Amino acid sequence: MDMTLLERPLFYLGGHYVTALGLIAFVALFAVGVVVARILQSDAVRRIFSRFKLDNNFIAIVTTILSLAALVFFTVSAVNAAGVPLYWNAPLPGITLSLLQIFLLIALLIGVFWVSSRTKRFLFTTLLARSGLDRALQHAIAQIVGYAVLIIGIVVVLDNAGIHLGALTVFAGAVGVGVGFGLKNIASNFISGLLILAERPITIGDRIEVAGITGQVKQIRARSTVIMTNDGIAMIVPNEKFIDSPVTNWTYSDPRVRFRVSVGVAYGSDVNKVRDALIAAAREHPATLSDPPPNAYLEKFGDSTIDFEVIAWSEKMSYKPRRFKSELNFLIEKHLREAGIEIPNPQRDLHIRDGVIKVKIVSERETREGSEA
Structure with a gap:
């Protein structure tokens, strides 16, 4: 291939000529940057970070920032290779920070987030775990201290980078409008x-x-x-x-929770016998508390049943209320059946005060012929 042809200027950019060879180098380095950025966002890299017991959200933030940083790094390198110099140590137009300082600032901010995350984890799992405080209070203290470390770290990093808080007043005003x-x-x-x-x-x-x-x-x-x-x-x-x-x-001040189960029995049943059977059924469940004791109340006289309500207190089953009620219903059915107490189906009685009701018996054939007609 003729190198003279590759070195021939193609166009003029930023005071510098871009050659065919420089353009090829730009495309190659930029492609490498895209590949590296995608690798840093892959599941394999995230699994490597997860070995350090970092939070999944923190890992996602870090990998995203690293991929963007890699893309910027290779893009700048590609521009330099194309013959348009971008100096890492030279201040960028319009700001006092160079590219190298910006990368260092990003790395320090990532470090601040990591220190904040590790501080919260250390306080909650190690230091406060030995204090004897309530676990919820331990979590609250760890979260607040973690936020404090994060805010102080960001202020210190920005101040050392030459970005003083006084210069952020305009930005703060814009954020206020955004809020x-x-x-x-x-x-x-x-x-x-x-x-x-x-x-x-x-x-x-x-x-x-x-x-x-x-x-x-x-x-x-x-x-x-x-x-x-x-x-x-x-x-x-x-x-x-x-x-x-x-x-x-349900568990704000007392982990004990009262459960209610309704059941109806047939008219003519001995209500005292029913009450005893229902209480025995509630007591048989291993998760039912003895204090307060289970009880059963006659609620009302329904259309087809005498309605009772079983009361049972439990601490362990407050997280599984549906399962607990189901198991109580099984025990209730068992005790009522053993006691010979019927749980009836809904019934309706028809009372005729006077008059005569004519009844006509129709055969299946007549019914079929009538429907066809």
Whole structure:
């Protein structure tokens, strides 16, 4: 191949001529940058980071930043290879930071996020775990300290990079406008998360019901809370829902929960015998508490049944209410059957006060002929 042809200028850019050879080098380095960026976003790289027991969200942020950094690095290198110099140490137009300083700033900010994450983990799993404090309070303290480390670290890094807080007033004003318009919900959820950590209306492990979702609190994060339903589905609920909506916390002050099961028996049954059978059925379940003791009440006289309500308290089954009620129903049916007490089907009695009702018996053939007609 004729090297003179490859070295011939193709066009003029930024005061420099770009040759065919420079253009080929640019395309090759840029392609390499794209490949490296995709590799850094792959599952294999994320599995490597997960060995360090980092949070999945943090791993996603780090891999995204690293892929972008790799893409920028190879793009700058490609531009240099094309014959248009971009100096790493030279300040970029319009700002006082060079490309090298920007990369160093990004690396330090990633380090601050990592230190914040590790601080929260260390406090919650090691230091506070030995303090004897309530686990929910330990989680709240760890979260607040982690946020404090994050904010202080960001301020220190920006200050050492020459970006003083006084210079961020215009940016802060723009952020304020953004909060007023598009970021209102994000700010509201973040503040609600801080209120939840401070007031603790819910804690990890509580069984709650909010916004039509029932389940166990698994994680309280900055902007949302993770609730695991009985179906094994993780529901992500915005934190503001816990502030502006009614929240039912089944285990807020007392882990014991009262369960009610309705049952109807046939008229003519001995109600005292029924009551004893129902209480015996509730007592037989191993998760039923003896204090308060189970009980049964005659609620009303229905159309076809005498209606009772069984009351049973449980602590272990507060996270499995449907299963507990089902098992109680099995025990109730067993004890009523053994006691010879009937659970009747709905019945309707027809009373004729006067007059005569004519009854005509029609054969199957006449019925078929009538329908065909």
